[in-house]
Amino acid sequence: TGSLGAGTLLSLVNASGGIDLRAGAILSAPTVDLTTSGGIKSNGTGIVVASTSLFSSGGISGNIVLDGANTIAALGSLSATGSDFQLTDTGKLTVGGPVAVANATVSAGTIAVAGTFSAGTLMSLSAGGGGIALNSGTLSGSVVELGASGGGITVSASSANDVKSTADAITELLRTRHKIMPGDTDDFMVRTLEEMAAMRTETTRTMTALLAGI
Numbered sequence: 001t002g003s004l005g006a007g008t009l010l011s012l013v014n015a016s017g018g019i020d021l022r023a024g025a026i027l028s029a030p031t032v033d034l035t036t037s038g039g040i041k042s043n044g045t046g047i048v049v050a051s052t053s054l055f056s057s058g059g060i061s062g063n064i065v066l067d068g069a070n071t072i073a074a075l076g077s078l079s080a081t082g083s084d085f086q087l088t089d090t091g092k093l094t095v096g097g098p099v100a101v102a103n104a105t106v107s108a109g110t111i112a113v114a115g116t117f118s119a120g121t122l123m124s125l126s127a128g129g130g131g132i133a134l135n136s137g138t139l140s141g142s143v144v145e146l147g148a149s150g151g152g153i154t155v156s157a158s159s160a161n162d163v164k165s166t167a168d169a170i171t172e173l174l175r176t177r178h179k180i181m182p183g184d185t186d187d188f189m190v191r192t193l194e195e196m197a198a199m200r201t202e203t204t205r206t207m208t209a210l211l212a213g214i
Helices: 160-177 193-212
Strands: 002-004 009-015 026-036 047-055 064-072 078-089 092-097 099-112 115-119 122-134 137-142 144-148 153-155
Touching: 115 122, 122 137
Parallel strands: 002 026, 009 026, 026 047, 047 064, 064 078, 078 099, 092 099, 099 115, 099 122, 115 137, 122 144, 122 153
Antiparallel strands: none
């Protein structure tokens, strides 16, 4: 209970009892390092505030439940391959990794995957208005669920020459997952930046023509 902070690095190591962030507990530092063989839980009330990153230098055994109003800028290296990982973040979260867990359930206003984020079974990411950006990172799991309430999901191709083939592959994958039959209309949209720019240009031309006619 209570608050524990540091000016640069806050490191907590627990051999077996786990880390329990009880009501009102706040762990706060630019960089927070959590290592334990007993899991981490917050019960929706204790929170972690890490303006630079949260990581684990020694690994974590046991489930990780950080379901309070956490403010974590980035996830660094975190190995908990036999454990479930649940995180609620109030702002923009960047996954630098590598992060390896059994099952991952992560929600944040914006989620950017810039490193390796892997789950043995379920990988579930849910973002708010900022959406999900799969930048240069790798996201994997037997089941991958992605949801963005307003900002959409963006994917970066490895090069400009790969943009169309990447968009086509995503379209084919989504049609398969959504069980859309050949010839039926997609229930989703995949757009490249080039296509979006062309659409904006056409909209601008239309507006200019309308104004010219006034």
